[in-house]
Amino acid sequence: MGQTPEQIIEGQRQDWNRVAGGWEKWDRFFDEQMAFLNHRLVGDARLRAGMSVLDLGSGTGYPALLGAQTVGPNGSVTGLDLAEQMLAAARRKATTLGLTNVTFRTGDVTALPFEADSFDAITSRFCLMFLPEIPKAAAEIARVLKPGAWLAAAVWSAPDKNPYLMIPITVIKQFLDLPPPDPTAPGIFRLAKPGDLAGMLQQAGLTNLFEEEFVADVKFPSGEEYYASVMDIAAPIQNLFAKLSDEQKADARGRIITSANQHRRTDGIALPIAVRMVAGRKPL
Numbered sequence: 581m582g583q584t585p586e587q588i589i590e591g592q593r594q595d596w597n598r599v600a601g602g603w604e605k606w607d608r609f610f611d612e613q614m615a616f617l618n619h620r621l622v623g624d625a626r627l628r629a630g631m632s633v634l635d636l637g638s639g640t641g642y643p644a645l646l647g648a649q650t651v652g653p654n655g656s657v658t659g660l661d662l663a664e665q666m667l668a669a670a671r672r673k674a675t676t677l678g679l680t681n682v683t684f685r686t687g688d689v690t691a692l693p694f695e696a697d698s699f700d701a702i703t704s705r706f707c708l709m710f711l712p713e714i715p716k717a718a719a720e721i722a723r724v725l726k727p728g729a730w731l732a733a734a735v736w737s738a739p740d741k742n743p744y745l746m747i748p749i750t751v752i753k754q755f756l757d758l759p760p761p762d763p764t765a766p767g768i769f770r771l772a773k774p775g776d777l778a779g780m781l782q783q784a785g786l787t788n789l790f791e792e793e794f795v796a797d798v799k800f801p802s803g804e805e806y807y808a809s810v811m812d813i814a815a816p817i818q819n820l821f822a823k824l825s826d827e828q829k830a831d832a833r834g835r836i837i838t839s840a841n842q843h844r845r846t847d848g849i850a851l852p853i854a855v856r857m858v859a860g861r862k863p864l
């Protein structure tokens with residue numbers, strides 16, 4: 581039998597709390613490699629000085645921290661996430677950056693603890709596909725946005741265009757007899773299909789829907805570094821890896837590094853990613 585929404589949310593909370601140390605360890609590296617996505621979201625959400633912004637599933641502060649720098653001292657950003665440990669890292673980073681206009685609080689995206697018409701914009705990076713009830717979250721987003729305000733969200737696109745994520749998943753599957761994934765179950769690729777998230781947002785009442793598959797590369801100095809970082813931060817991949825015996829784990833590690841090395845260029849390893857960027861606006 582499938583899990584209830586409450587069980588899925590509790591699993592998410594535990595999963596991301598478990599990897600929070602890994603996110604902090606690799607923070608500088610991933611900031612350098614993936615900050616362009618934060619800039620894209622800040623642009624798509626039309627952030628301007630003085631705005632009040634909500635960031636959903638902020639984790640260790642992406643894109644909430646860039647949002648706070650963009651809206652400036654007369655604006656504010658609230659970063660919401662289930663996982664207290666991820667938010668603790670986000671708070672430490674805000675302090676280091678000297679940002680006093682960003683606050684992080686725990687909460688569930690499907691039951692937003694805010695009044696209707698509260699925010700001038702909403703951003704969200706790599707969170708919405710993990711929710712058990714995405715249409716409910718879309719309704720909540722539409723409720724708390726002010727009329728005329730924009731949402732900008734990033735979710736993962738198709739597996740075959742994301743070697744960065746699929747290299748370890750493909751290798752782990754060589755050892756495990758896994759049933760084919762339920763396309764409606766929450767997970768990394770739940771919102772990969774074109775029009776899926778945009779359709780749910782439109783159903784919830786947003787207009788001016790825009791979506792684009794945005795392709796890029798993430799660079800790593802070595803296959804070993806790629807293996808160590810992805811295993812430290814990707815909770816769903818860690819969960820699959822944990823099903824292997826110790827011997828299989830050692831074998832899988834070697835195969836993952838070999839696969840990553842196939843993407844070697846003169847200046848290191850470049851692994852493709854494909855991100856679905858979706859934006860929409862609450863009607864005036």
Ligand SMILES: C[S@@+](CC[C@H](N)C(=O)[O-])C[C@H]1O[C@@H](n2cnc3c(N)ncnc32)[C@H](O)[C@@H]1O
Nearest residue numbers: 596637638639642661662663688689705706707
């Ligand atoms: C892959 S991380 C992304 C974090 C950050 N936005 C980034 O891009 O670096 C996914 C985050 O979504 C959060 N999350 C998952 N389900 C959630 C829910 N129902 N409500 C709030 N946050 C949730 C997790 O706790 C986790 O921190």
